[in-house]
Amino acid sequence: MTQPTDETRITSVLQEERVFDPPARFSEAVGGARVRSLEEYRALHRRSLDDLPGFWAEEARELEWFKPWDEVLQGDLPEPKWFVGARTNLCHNAVDRHVAAGHGDEVAIVWEGEPTPDGAPEVRRLTYAELQRETARLASALTTLGVVKGDVVTIYMGMVPELAVALLACARLGAAHSVIFGGFAAQAIADRVEDAGSKLVITCDGGWRRGQVIRLKDTVDEATRLTARIEKVVVVRRTGQEVAWDAARDVWWHDVVPQGDPDFPCAPMDAEDMLFLLYTSGSTGKPKGILHTTAGYMTFVHATCKYVFELRPDAGQLYWCTADIGWVTGHSYVLYGPLLRRVPTLMYEGAPNAPAEDRWWDIVERHRVTHLYTAPTAIRALRGWGDQHVKKHDLSSLALLGTVGEPINPEAWIWYHEVVGGGRCPIVDTWWQTETGGHMITPLPGATPTVPGSCTLPFFGVDAAIVNERGEEMPPNTGGLLAIRRPWPGMLRGIHGDRPRFLKTYFGRIPGMYFAGDGARRDARGYFWIMGRVDDVINVAGHRLGTMEIESALVSHPAVAEAAVVGMPHELKGTGIAAFVSLKRGFDAGAALRSQLVQHVAHEIGALAKPDQVRFTTSLPKTRSGKIMRRLLRDIAAGKEVTQDTTTLEDYGVLAKLREHEEE
Numbered sequence: 001m002t003q004p005t006d007e008t009r010i011t012s013v014l015q016e017e018r019v020f021d022p023p024a025r026f027s028e029a030v031g032g033a034r035v036r037s038l039e040e041y042r043a044l045h046r047r048s049l050d051d052l053p054g055f056w057a058e059e060a061r062e063l064e065w066f067k068p069w070d071e072v073l074q075g076d077l078p079e080p081k082w083f084v085g086a087r088t089n090l091c092h093n094a095v096d097r098h099v100a101a102g103h104g105d106e107v108a109i110v111w112e113g114e115p116t117p118d119g120a121p122e123v124r125r126l127t128y129a130e131l132q133r134e135t136a137r138l139a140s141a142l143t144t145l146g147v148v149k150g151d152v153v154t155i156y157m158g159m160v161p162e163l164a165v166a167l168l169a170c171a172r173l174g175a176a177h178s179v180i181f182g183g184f185a186a187q188a189i190a191d192r193v194e195d196a197g198s199k200l201v202i203t204c205d206g207g208w209r210r211g212q213v214i215r216l217k218d219t220v221d222e223a224t225r226l227t228a229r230i231e232k233v234v235v236v237r238r239t240g241q242e243v244a245w246d247a248a249r250d251v252w253w254h255d256v257v258p259q260g261d262p263d264f265p266c267a268p269m270d271a272e273d274m275l276f277l278l279y280t281s282g283s284t285g286k287p288k289g290i291l292h293t294t295a296g297y298m299t300f301v302h303a304t305c306k307y308v309f310e311l312r313p314d315a316g317q318l319y320w321c322t323a324d325i326g327w328v329t330g331h332s333y334v335l336y337g338p339l340l341r342r343v344p345t346l347m348y349e350g351a352p353n354a355p356a357e358d359r360w361w362d363i364v365e366r367h368r369v370t371h372l373y374t375a376p377t378a379i380r381a382l383r384g385w386g387d388q389h390v391k392k393h394d395l396s397s398l399a400l401l402g403t404v405g406e407p408i409n410p411e412a413w414i415w416y417h418e419v420v421g422g423g424r425c426p427i428v429d430t431w432w433q434t435e436t437g438g439h440m441i442t443p444l445p446g447a448t449p450t451v452p453g454s455c456t457l458p459f460f461g462v463d464a465a466i467v468n469e470r471g472e473e474m475p476p477n478t479g480g481l482l483a484i485r486r487p488w489p490g491m492l493r494g495i496h497g498d499r500p501r502f503l504k505t506y507f508g509r510i511p512g513m514y515f516a517g518d519g520a521r522r523d524a525r526g527y528f529w530i531m532g533r534v535d536d537v538i539n540v541a542g543h544r545l546g547t548m549e550i551e552s553a554l555v556s557h558p559a560v561a562e563a564a565v566v567g568m569p570h571e572l573k574g575t576g577i578a579a580f581v582s583l584k585r586g587f588d589a590g591a592a593l594r595s596q597l598v599q600h601v602a603h604e605i606g607a608l609a610k611p612d613q614v615r616f617t618t619s620l621p622k623t624r625s626g627k628i629m630r631r632l633l634r635d636i637a638a639g640k641e642v643t644q645d646t647t648t649l650e651d652y653g654v655l656a657k658l659r660e661h662e663e664e
């Protein structure tokens, strides 16, 4: 646990007064907003909290159930059960249900590859009928390869259509998927495979990124040398380069999937059966497998897509969330949510600046994208590349913009609103987490006046509050801990294999409430302002990393005696990574070792965890009780006086002595 002095650390104190009312024409643009005024929102929100089971039962009835529930909600935080006794299947609701209702020929997924060989990118469109057939075949093929209901299948792929098929096929047969973002290294795969006890991995030969091939299969091969658990590897051919092959272990997707049974049925799943694991960073070195279950997650993701994005079938919408499916945003809002709503979802394989810096705007124009959902880090980068890239394209199809992952700075918000949205699109700034499954605090686009930088108000059925350690609510504009006081259907049901850690991390801090790990405040309007993580988690370019994980990676290098990692302000990434390192005797601090250490972290965790700064010090600053003085290090990292390249040996221990009284 961090020092109490850190808890209300304010990373941004925004005094933003500009208020943007929901644009009047928005409602027409999406075929009629559901909730059209703040009063209506408030009444519905109150009603949802007065009768949680009633509210969620009504939402759940919009989906199909093989067997209805006996009870909507049983028990309370920390371990509630939702839709007890019900049976359903997520793939059935996202795919088969639409085919059965006569929509088999409609497009479910629009996929665009990164390379543009003759200027024309490769585009594939998958209908619900094709998705049904392909998920059935893969589910059947996986069964032949030994996967049974309740197993965990690891997925390590690029953003190709087969990735969507892979998740849905797991849901179809009742195996949980554990998707690992393609930027993670072999050790990270091996650790997650071990923790999940997963025997089968689905991967690609490679993926495209800025015209380069990322050799995914090689990384999985390396992981198979680090863990003995992996028995089978299914490989999608995407990039076509030579790959090493182990005939006893590896099979090509194109050899096994066409053999699969196209009528393989959707398994009837208990409401609380595991749907997926998704590993995310926490405040210790070991990533935790966040566990989500079937019925509650499905109902929550469906409802948030309906109210927050106003996704509705037959309204000519084309929805694009730019997240990778390797993150929770991709699970809930690239794949499951839009498919549950029967709105076509766009998947783009590559980078926003390949082949040119207008690639996203080109995609929006060519496909007539109506909904764009992305992260502040991307918005800052796109803004930095210049308005000319945006203005070159006709973005008049856009009706709604969304942001997620970190607090958005008002300049980026205003740019998104004016330049991208032409001033006519509402922006939904959605606060949520891997653990929450879906949106928790967010504007409703037809109802909530927005203020740049605020995620505004809680979603229906969400009882969010700013409290202190005793659970007492804080007065307006006073920083505190962001907590959720009542259960919601999309919440995590545990950390895989570690119930004590689940109870301690999320419910051990504030009596009776879910603690999100964020500091926040509410303004006089009641709007929420997220101030950032109050634990040892940093949010780097919208990717969540544990400082301890990076520290462990550094310390595993033979030259390193001790390491401390903190976040630092970074213009594009929001938060950058600063590493303070003391060396073992006999090693020379210098540029060569610095770049070796950066590479070492990339090799141990993945390129996304590369420190932006490595500073050598003879000793790390510590309090009398031996705790590393992280606040001091954060101040030093944020300071402008020392630059990475001119820093040589510095004794931060001296600074520590000067500052000691401040930290204790």
Ligand code: WT7
Binding pocket: 280, 328, 329, 403, 404, 405, 406, 407, 408, 429, 430, 431, 432, 433, 434, 435, 455, 516, 517, 518, 530, 532, 533, 539, 542, 543, 544
């Ligand atoms: C952390 C969760 C939810 C999908 C992406 C990240 C930060 C998320 C916002 C937002 C300010 C935000 C929080 C949260 N965060 N959305 N709209 N405004 N901060 O999921 O990796 O589980 O990270 O991201 O700090 O705790 P995640």
